[in-house]
Amino acid sequence: MDREALQERYGITGESAAIRQVVDKIMQVSGTDITVLLQGESGVGKDVTARAIHALSARKRNDLVIVNCGAIPEGIIESELFGHEKGSFTGAHEARKGYFEKADGGTIFLDEIGDTPKNVQVKLLRILENGEYFRVGSSKMLTTDVRVIAATNKDLWELVREGKFREDLYYRLDTVKIKLPPLRERKEDIIPIFRKFVTEFSSKYDSVFQGFSDEAKELLTSYRWPGNVRELRNVAEQLVVLEKSQFIDKDRLQKYLKGRQHLGSTDNLPVLSRGEDEEFRQSGPSADNGLIYRALLEMRTDISDLKKMLAKFLYSTFTEKSVKALPSAIPRDIDPNDISSHLREQMEGESLGISRPAPVQFEDEDEVEKSDLEEFFAGNEIPSIEEAEKFLIEQALKRYEGNRRKASEALGVSERTLYRKLDQYGLQ
Ligand SMILES: Nc1ncnc2c1ncn2[C@@H]1O[C@H](COP(=O)(O)OP(=O)(O)O)[C@@H](O)[C@H]1O
Ligand SMILES: [Mg+2]
Structure with missing residues (x-):
């Protein structure tokens, strides 16, 4: 070949x-x-x-x-x-x-x-x-x-x-x-890879890409791409979905790049700021779609963070007790930053010949000693995802005596994400 x-x-x-x-x-x-x-x-x-x-x-x-x-x-x-x-x-x-x-x-x-x-x-x-x-x-x-x-x-x-x-x-x-x-050290690859993704996503979402200006092209090439090809792919996907039938000029592109200098998970997403953002001032279906899509992206990231947190917590709670196939529950080859491929994998199932996580199974649930987590769930109602998440964060902080670095490691999320969550739940 x-x-x-x-x-x-x-x-x-x-x-x-x-x-x-x-x-x-x-x-x-x-x-x-x-x-x-x-x-x-x-x-x-x-x-x-x-x-x-x-x-x-x-x-x-x-x-x-x-x-x-x-x-x-x-x-x-x-x-x-x-x-x-x-x-x-x-x-x-x-x-x-x-x-x-x-x-x-x-x-x-x-x-x-x-x-x-x-x-x-x-x-x-x-x-x-x-x-x-x-x-x-x-x-x-x-x-x-x-x-x-x-x-x-x-x-x-x-x-x-x-x-x-x-x-x-x-x-x-x-x-x-x-x-x-890294992509920034092979800038000549940026446009060809971008074009490939745009073509793929355009056919996937049945959308026609209207092209982009020279200035936008320059911006694509000069941007640092801290998340490399994975980030380029996500930007291409968002442009195809959110800027459907729009010509991409520099300003339009800029929105998808700003606030992307760090490698956190949701930190990589375009900022959701109703007030400043031109797009959100306009009303109508396309503005709504944009909002919904971004909210979905954030949710997807949060859910994948939450899954990782739960898996880690379950490990530390149950490994000493009664576990059968639990180790396979951790998503091994999924990067929470790679939101779109994560979702794709969930939707399209498994690639052939590649080992994937199996569902969690307990050997004999009656024998499992009651853990904090079970007690937490043993109440009358299943807690909301927010409650569960808040609970896990509190537990982790308690265990590591308020050390946020250790707590975030234990939870399997970045320190930034932990800070954001602390803020969100008013935990200080
Ligand atoms: N040279 C390339 N051309 C096209 N797509 C690429 C290229 N390199 C990486 N990708 C895509 O970028 C994403 C991230 O690549 P991946 O191999 O998972 O990176 P890593 O394992 O180094 O984090 C994947 O969707 C992959 O298909
Ligand atoms: Mg990898």
Whole structure:
């Protein structure tokens, strides 16, 4: 397959030297079993690259198992990766396969590898070296045949120097590195990628894009794109939906870029400010649609935040008690910043061959000790989402004695989001 065909097939747009190098490397490594390390900021295309490598490899008929090492709580990451035996810890009522076992014959994609705890890093090193591992609670050595692709948005060498990442594992992973530069360092890719998204969304939403001015084009190119291609995609989607049949000039575009300098979740959305915003002063259906759409986007983000909070809370409450498939409840490969793809995945179901979260199941609910959460739900009524959210925030703050950084980490939301929620619920 030549470069163009590959880019077309796996949705890798761009003509920059950087993209060409990435594609060349994909072609070089996909036929081998060599370990690959993908490095780049969030939203640059690490997932896309990993999927292309797997799909082009001889392992394509077997699974690509995606694991977000940064999203799994420290206490259970080992059993998630390597599996566990029945009775190996309180609550382990059944033996369970780990991701390495599920990926046997296929590929495992270890995203956010820099967040793996050090005791697990030793085990990763061993499995990378000779495929050997032990389930938690077992002394029987197992072997697996997997190809490893790892990704990080951190500087792993920096982590090594800080003593947070093992040097031997670093060298083992660093054999082939594919660097994906941020969009602002390959500006020539911005317009082609933007055009591709606009075309896709126009056909999806059955809308005709009216084009954009030279100044708008310049703005697209000069903007920093802190969320990289993912952010560009979201902007394209919003323009197609909200600016239906409008010619996009600089001012119109600006609205979708302002307030987007940070990487929070809802912070990335255009500001909802009735007073200042020209669009909201006008009345009529299109203004209403805009408001509704933005409100929906915010809600979607809030719900995904809330899901993450709940999953983390349930972990800490129940792991010591009675859990069967609970670990699979955490959304592993969904980035709350990637709102549109999150929703898409929910609506369109699962991509083939990729492991997805299973529903939460309790082994024997009667045996579960009553937790705060259950008591909270045991009242007469199911609380509203706001009440539940407020409750979780209060619990987290209580547990971490008001330390907001720790509380936000425990809840799995950014500190900014936590501050916003505190403000929203008047919790200080
Ligand atoms: N070169 C590219 N061309 C087209 N779309 C891309 C490109 N790189 C990334 N994307 C899209 O941008 C979004 C984010 O990419 P992803 O691979 O999930 O980034 P990362 O894993 O680095 O955070 C996805 O929707 C992906 O399809
Ligand atoms: Mg990713």
